[in-house]
Amino acid sequence: MAKIIQEREKCIGCGSCVALCPKFWEMGEDGKSSLKGGKQNSEGNCELETKEIGCNQEAADSCPVQIIQVIKE
Template sequence: MEKHTIVHIKKDCISCGACAAIAPDYWEMDEQALAKLKGAVQKGENWELDINTEEAKAINQEAADVCPVNIIHIKKKE
């Protein structure tokens, strides 16, 4: 399996909770009611988490697909 990175543009979150509902092992709502990618590290304005299983990629792609503001991206790690 190729490695991928989940990129979350947290500053643009609208607090809908769709990602946390779809993928609660990876997403939760923080104390400000914004989506939080569990275990992610901040890189500039974004938050990133490396993943390396098809299961992780699939469930987080579902979370990205349901995000109404398109702030979750799955990128192939180089």
């Protein structure tokens, strides 16, 4: 299992994660990206548990404000 965490408040809406990893990411109507199926965690960040990391590491590496975290469990 893996956990993907996004500090969504800090997203600048560059679209990089969506371009590189559309299976997991989409742009929200507020101009920030969202993790598809993600939930808000107790710290107010967006979180998704997934069996496979897929393209999320590429998305995290490409984020200019470094707000995507990939945790392998």
